[in-house]
Amino acid sequence: MAASERKxxxxxxxxxxxxxxxxxxxIARGLLDAGMEVIYTGLRRTPEQVVRAALEEDxxxxxxxxxxxxxLTLLPRLRKLLGEAGAQDIGLIAGGVIPQEDIGPLKEAxxxxxxxxxxxxxDIVHYILERYGDRA
Amino acid sequence: xxxxxxxGHHRSKEPSVNExxxxxxxxxxxxxxxxxLKEWRERHYDAEVAEKGEQRSFMSDVGIKIAPLYTPLxxxxxxxxxxxxxxxxxxxxxxxxxxxxxxxxSFVVSAYSGxxxxxxxxxRFQTLVDWGAxxxxxxxxxxxxxxxxxxxxxxxxxxxxxxVAIDSLADMEALFDGIDLTRIxxxxxxxxSIGPIVLAMFAAxxxxxxxxxxxxxxxxxxxxLKEYIARGTxxxxxxxxxxxxxxxxxxxxxxxxxxxxxxxxxxxxNAGGAGSSRSxxxxxxxxxxxxxxxxxxxxGIDQVAPLLHMFPDERHDFFISVANLRALRRTWAxxxxxxxxxxxxxxMALRMTVYGHGQETLQEPLNNIVRIGFGTLAYVLGGASYVxxxxxxEAVSTPTEESVKVALRTQQILAxxxxxxxxxDPLGGSYxxxxxTNQIEEQIRGALSEIExxxxxxxxxxxxxxxRWMTEGAVRRQRALDSxxxxxxxxxxxxxxxNVPNTAFRIDSxxxxxxxxxxxxxxxxxxxxxxxxxxxxIDEACRNGSNMVPPTIEAVKALATVGEICxxxxxxxxxxxxxxxx
Numbered sequence: 022m023a024a025s026e027r028k029x030x031x032x033x034x035x036x037x038x039x040x041x042x043x044x045x046x047x048i049a050r051g052l053l054d055a056g057m058e059v060i061y062t063g064l065r066r067t068p069e070q071v072v073r074a075a076l077e078e079d080x081x082x083x084x085x086x087x088x089x090x091x092x093l094t095l096l097p098r099l100r101k102l103l104g105e106a107g108a109q110d111i112g113l114i115a116g117g118v119i120p121q122e123d124i125g126p127l128k129e130a131x132x133x134x135x136x137x138x139x140x141x142x143x144d145i146v147h148y149i150l151e152r153y154g155d156r157a
Numbered sequence: 158x159x160x161x162x163x164x165g166h167h168r169s170k171e172p173s174v175n176e177x178x179x180x181x182x183x184x185x186x187x188x189x190x191x192x193x194l195k196e197w198r199e200r201h202y203d204a205e206v207a208e209k210g211e212q213r214s215f216m217s218d219v220g221i222k223i224a225p226l227y228t229p230l231x232x233x234x235x236x237x238x239x240x241x242x243x244x245x246x247x248x249x250x251x252x253x254x255x256x257x258x259x260x261x262x263s264f265v266v267s268a269y270s271g272x273x274x275x276x277x278x279x280x281r282f283q284t285l286v287d288w289g290a291x292x293x294x295x296x297x298x299x300x301x302x303x304x305x306x307x308x309x310x311x312x313x314x315x316x317x318x319x320x321v322a323i324d325s326l327a328d329m330e331a332l333f334d335g336i337d338l339t340r341i342x343x344x345x346x347x348x349x350s351i352g353p354i355v356l357a358m359f360a361a362x363x364x365x366x367x368x369x370x371x372x373x374x375x376x377x378x379x380x381x382l383k384e385y386i387a388r389g390t391x392x393x394x395x396x397x398x399x400x401x402x403x404x405x406x407x408x409x410x411x412x413x414x415x416x417x418x419x420x421x422x423x424x425x426x427n428a429g430g431a432g433s434s435r436s437x438x439x440x441x442x443x444x445x446x447x448x449x450x451x452x453x454x455x456x457g458i459d460q461v462a463p464l465l466h467m468f469p470d471e472r473h474d475f476f477i478s479v480a481n482l483r484a485l486r487r488t489w490a491x492x493x494x495x496x497x498x499x500x501x502x503x504x505m506a507l508r509m510t511v512y513g514h515g516q517e518t519l520q521e522p523l524n525n526i527v528r529i530g531f532g533t534l535a536y537v538l539g540g541a542s543y544v545x546x547x548x549x550x551e552a553v554s555t556p557t558e559e560s561v562k563v564a565l566r567t568q569q570i571l572a573x574x575x576x577x578x579x580x581x582d583p584l585g586g587s588y589x590x591x592x593x594t595n596q597i598e599e600q601i602r603g604a605l606s607e608i609e610x611x612x613x614x615x616x617x618x619x620x621x622x623x624x625r626w627m628t629e630g631a632v633r634r635q636r637a638l639d640s641x642x643x644x645x646x647x648x649x650x651x652x653x654x655x656n657v658p659n660t661a662f663r664i665d666s667x668x669x670x671x672x673x674x675x676x677x678x679x680x681x682x683x684x685x686x687x688x689x690x691x692x693x694x695i696d697e698a699c700r701n702g703s704n705m706v707p708p709t710i711e712a713v714k715a716l717a718t719v720g721e722i723c724x725x726x727x728x729x730x731x732x733x734x735x736x737x738x739x
Binding site: 033037038039040041042043045046047049050051053059060061062063064065067089090091092093094095118119120121137138139140141142143 | 299300302303305310311312313314315318319384387388389390391428429430518519520552553554555624627628631632635638639648655656657658735736737738739
């Protein structure tokens with residue numbers, strides 16, 4: 022690894038009121054073990070707070086864990102706020118329980134990728150490194 | 158078996174009576190049991206393993222390595238049947254909390270349900286009762302659980318999503334419209350962070366129907382401490398939340414001793430990764446924290462301990478699950494008697510609520526029916542009193558009516574077919590299950606000692622011990638899954654793509670609008686002076702430490718909203734600080 026290369030920075034976030042953060046923390050740990058720099062927001066953040074943290078921490082990608090069914094409201098809002106903050110280039114990926122028919126609309130709304138519950142962590146690591154590794 | 162089998166005339170040398178009564182008698186030949194076992198193990202089992210290998214490590218989720226065979230040698234040493242196992246309904250309650258167990262009253266077939274607004278949800282409740290549900294536990298949406306009204310900014314996208322939206326007593330009355338509270342064994346909800354509010358709503362609901370509180374039974378989870386560790390609906394700092402929760406128990410001890418106002422949970426901590434034994438220890442330390450608060454207010458252990466139930470959990474290993482329930486009953490009985498000096502059997506006999514799960518998958522979700530059925534059977538064999546069960550599509554969304562029906566019928570099948578409940582504690586006496594029961598009791602006690610050395614229930618939260626145990630376990634589980642060392646059908650064996658079908662249940666898209674209208678209507682028709690006086694009484698109870706339930710009942714009857722009451726609490730106690738550890 023060249024000295025100038027910087028590690029991929031990821032913000033793992035819980036947005037809305039969903040309090041189940043085991044998945045988020047396991048993913049955070051897995052990304053850390055894979056050599057990324059990982060920040061976790063903790064529970065119950067608003068989209069505004071997540072975007073602010075992403076800018077402050079200068080991350081390459083935001084990973085949202087969402088299990089409460091509020092994904093159609095909260096994920097597009099995150100992408101919109103990133104755009105308004107001039108941070109359209111920050112990746113937005115989401116994991117959780119998301120019905121198949123919602124995936125298309127979410128991607129149209131600017132969510133880069135969706136990982137359903139049960140996806141192996143190495144698959145997510147691979148995706149992030151492939152897509153965001155060279156930008157670091 | 159006994160060497161008495163050798164006392165026929167076919168043997169050339171008949172053993173003496175003394176020899177025939179020796180413990181650990183000979184198998185074939187004259188070897189003792191330890192010798193015979195060693196011979197079997199080395200010459201037969203290990204020889205076969207050397208040839209074929211073992212299929213896997215047989216490591217259980219709690220870290221107990223399962224042996225190929227259990228014998229009397231595993232259970233005899235240093236244990237006494239009467240002291241350690243005993244009879245159902247008698248100390249130490251290993252075999253059951255009541256003498257008659259399921260022979261006199263089966264486990265209570267229960268449904269946890271809620272979605273949308275109160276009127277939509279009421280229809281589902283009526284259906285559940287028609288299908289034979291004996292207990293209804295209201296699933297509340299996240300805004301309600303977290304103390305926000307439907308019109309609050311934080312409620313965006315969440316109203317009616319994972320449960321029903323309840324903003325005021327008016328919603329609760331609509332929810333139970335036409336349901337006779339006296340003909341249902343228990344009604345209740347989780348309400349972990351809003352315990353006094355939901356207790357007050359159920360109290361007021363009965364009162365407005367002219368019922369005495371003794372005529373129906375309310376069950377709450379009302380266990381806020383585990384929310385900070387695992388479930389995440391906490392509102393206030395933990396100490397204030399524990400006080401409000403214990404106020405509910407105190408109020409019931411005086412006004413509704415037949416209610417069960419607190420169900421201390423293992424479930425979410427284990428689901429979060431900590432493993433069933435460590436999670437049980439955390440739950441026990443939480444229970445003792447609540448009990449200590451109550452004793453500090455002058456209540457006696459025999460008065461309050463019977464009002465606490467527990468909610469054990471083990472989803473990975475069937476026999477560990479059976480043993481976990483047995484070990485938890487024994488551990489509770491011993492703690493209540495030895496540490497707290499309880500004398501009433503009801504204070505030592507732990508009643509347990511369970512929620513049947515397996516390791517459910519998003520892949521081919523119909524398979525979850527089988528997984529959940531087996532997971533629930535383990536709880537039944539372990540002697541749970543109140544049984545809820547996951548629906549096979551629960552990992553996907555709020556369950557559909559069809560999947561809820563399958564779940565309810567599964568419980569009814571377990572209670573009525575196959576002879577599962579015909580004898581009490583059917584696995585008692587199994588070398589395997591008794592050994593596991595002993596090992597799990599030791600694990601729970603060991604973990605409890607660690608917790609107490611660290612500073613008790615509060616330290617589990619403040620030092621991050623609880624989250625550390627959870628993360629360790631969750632990462633271990635994920636690795637076992639990724640590496641394939643723990644087989645999981647359709648996930649790492651015969652793997653399939655996870656899929657959330659489009660048939661997933663959706664709430665009515667008008668739910669939010671309906672709920673906003675209802676909250677506006679309630680605010681328009683209530684008496685503002687009465688609301689303000691009731692909220693001022695809540696302020697006063699925050700300040701002077703008196704029981705929060707009576708002023709909350711007044712506030713609820715005045716149609717104060719969940720959010721308004723919680724705002725008063727927050728302004729006095731402050732709010733919790735989210736942890737960013739992982």
